[in-house]
Amino acid sequence: MVKRHVSLKDLAVELGVSVSTVSRALKNHPDISHQLTDKIQKIAIERNYTPNPLAMGLLKAQTKMIGVIIPDIVTHFFASVISGIESVAKEKGYFIVISSSNESFEKEKESVDNLLKSRVEGIIACISQETNDISHFQRLINNEFPLVFFDRICEVLSVPSVTVNGFEAVKSIIHHFKDNGCKRIAYISGPSHLSISKNRKEGYLEGLNECGLEFNPDLLVECNLSAADASLATKQLLSLDKKPDAIFGINDTIAFAAMKVIKKHGLKIPEDIALVGFTDEFHSTVVEPTLTSVTHPTFLMGREAARLFFNIIEKESTYHEKVILPTELIIRDSSVKRNVL
Amino acid sequence: MVKRHVSLKDLAVELGVSVSTVSRALKNHPDISHQLTDKIQKIAIERNYTPNPLAMGLLKAQTKMIGVIIPDIVTHFFASVISGIESVAKEKGYFIVISSSNESFEKEKESVDNLLKSRVEGIIACISQETNDISHFQRLINNEFPLVFFDRICEVLSVPSVTVNGFEAVKSIIHHFKDNGCKRIAYISGPSHLSISKNRKEGYLEGLNECGLEFNPDLLVECNLSAADASLATKQLLSLDKKPDAIFGINDTIAFAAMKVIKKHGLKIPEDIALVGFTDEFHSTVVEPTLTSVTHPTFLMGREAARLFFNIIEKESTYHEKVILPTELIIRDSSVKRNVL
DNA sequence: TTGAAAGCGCTAACAG
DNA sequence: CTGTTAGCGCTTTCAA
DSSP: OOOOOOOHHHHHHHHTSOHHHHHHHHTTOTTSOHHHHHHHHHHHHHTTOOOOHHHHHHHHTOOOEEEEEESOSSSHHHHHHHHHHHHHHHHTTOEEEEEEOTTOHHHHHHHHHHHHHTTOSOEEEOOOTTOOOOHHHHHHHHTTOOEEEESSOOTTSOOOEEEEOHHHHHHHHHHHHHHTTOOSEEEEEOOTTSHHHHHHHHHHHHHHHHTTOOOOGGGEEEOOSSHHHHHHHHHHHHTSSSOOSEEEESSHHHHHHHHHHHHHTTOOTTTTOEEEEEEOHHHHHHBSSOOEEEEOOHHHHHHHHHHHHHHHHHHTOOOOOEEEEOOEEEOOGGGOOGGGO | OOOOOOOHHHHHHHHTSOHHHHHHHHTTOTTSOHHHHHHHHHHHHHTTOOOOHHHHHHHHTOOOEEEEEESOSSSHHHHHHHHHHHHHHHHTTOEEEEEEOTTOHHHHHHHHHHHHHTTOSOEEEOOOTTOOOOHHHHHHHHTTOOEEEESSOOTTSOOOEEEEOHHHHHHHHHHHHHHTTOOSEEEEEOOTTSHHHHHHHHHHHHHHHHTTOOOOGGGEEEOOSSHHHHHHHHHHHHTSSSOOSEEEESSHHHHHHHHHHHHHTTOOTTTTOEEEEEEOHHHHHHBSSOOEEEEOOHHHHHHHHHHHHHHHHHHTOOOOOEEEEOOEEEOOGGGOOGGGO
16 A cells, blocks of 8 residues: 655665665764765655654654643643643654543543553643542552643642642632622532642632631532533522622633523623633633633643653653643633622 | 563563564464463563554554644644544554644645654645645655545545535525525635635525525635634624625634624624524534534544545555535524514 | 564664 | 674564
8 A cells, every 4th residue: 555665775775785874874974985975865865765763663662752641632721731742742853642531530541551552651641530549640650650740630649740820810819709899709619639629729718718708618519520510510509599699610611601501590790690710711702791711821731741741751850840830810701890890 | 761661572581481482372372382371471461561562563564653634733623523533543543643734834744744754554634724735645645645634625636535515504504594684695714725615605605596695795705714814804894885794604713703803893693793603512602692503523524534544544445435424504593683583 | 382583674883 | 984783572484
């Protein structure tokens, strides 16, 4: 079917020299005469020679592949992070192999296995929402296999990671709500074992505290990171005797789902309920009202994760750097109560 | 750093047999005694042996990798197609290497080169909006290199492809507009050399024809497939002496951008201008008004593209199948003029 | 029933 | 300056 790629041997035969001579000429080894080098390089280009990465990989025991495990590729957030990872991988001559866990613990374990089988040189991962047992990652660490986490991390594991300062971000959201006269601030969180859930919850509690608002357990609801579950969670909040006057959703899926439900209940945003999410720029401005949100530096998060990865494999260091990226609260219509200002 | 993977040789040494014996035992070759086979298989599992794909690849001259070239990964449409491709690749034991062209012709050529260098066994591609010269793909075809196009295809190239019935879809949109009393129907198209632009334009013209509406060149505007350009195009339409009373955008980027601009101009959707796009389910329902749109079977499109790819490499056939997937016009609020009904 | 040897494409140490 | 050789991990004749 496909014409075989031309090999060093092909060139060597054609030129009547040995394979090693061709190999050396191609890397400008000083031992080879200029004339020969030129001649060889010229014909190599003519014949469209490119080194066989499989052979190189075998020899050097490196595949130039990075495994990337994400919960779901069909999401602006993860697609953008991947894009960031890819951009630095490309600079380094690496390519990435993506494996989706679909938020499933079992699939995540499978992904690790498959990636290992493909001999990726390391893994950059965001753990699934189901993942509670982290022995599959522990195994990697025990073998000093390069591993980097981003966004949702395992705090108990000493691994380089890139996250976002969710604590500060959520605190600033609470202050913003308070400034707009909100008193009953609800938080729709993800599964409680996830680092982002915990982290943001702390920001929520501290924010309430700083604003002199009392924590009401009814207003903190945990749900899976899916639109369906978020809708249920929102309905639950709206069915409270004392409805919240503000809702903060832990990510974009949840924020948008909450928005739909609030509207469907005939409530006005922000007049009846102010809404803030953790989302991306684009879609926040398309919805109505435009959504106040904390924007992630997603692309940068990907680049940083990749940088940490290369730190490990290049320096052969085991230094465990934790990068925490800043976020920005961008205030739009969904949270500004005109009458209060 | 990383502990070396265990090889056949390691097992052979440990057991005091030859490498070939181990190799055979692992594939249940009848020549090896049951006892030995059992013993070898047991220890292989214990030592966590997995065959080195590089070695296998070298030997069999196959990498089990499929190259995927897309214009932009940070897009629901492409992320979803990728997800479809990945799902069948996984079933077949292949993995995919993604390369984004970022809608750039130069990057697309680079992607082809890089993918070829990585020895992918074939390429599944959606051409960039800049791509007019297709010699880089022609080269692949000349070498009988497995190639499949999806969505935006090269009609002049005889290559398996998966597309959507844009002609029919757009025709039905025009009829829908007509049923809602629209008479000045505008179409914001992509670059004219793209297959999807041409195809949908034909549906537009035929639809107008069928509805007894005259084609007005002012109402057909071409623009690049970016939000910025789509905004300009929309503004251009809104600045016409006789504004359109309906706009159809060729994809989601364009439809959402148009929506923003229309609102900003203080015009009401659908009362002043009805709007329809080619979009995904989720975001269409989040915007306000909810967007009437033609939904792509994106995941399926990915699966079909992958299926065509495996058809080529498995059957060693060169049969050029063209798959055309159905779409569905889902009517929501953005196009239904109540007063007319 | 098992082992030795060659070869996939490449590099590098060792000889000339 | 250039060639020979061995070896990366594996499969597959060919021998024993």
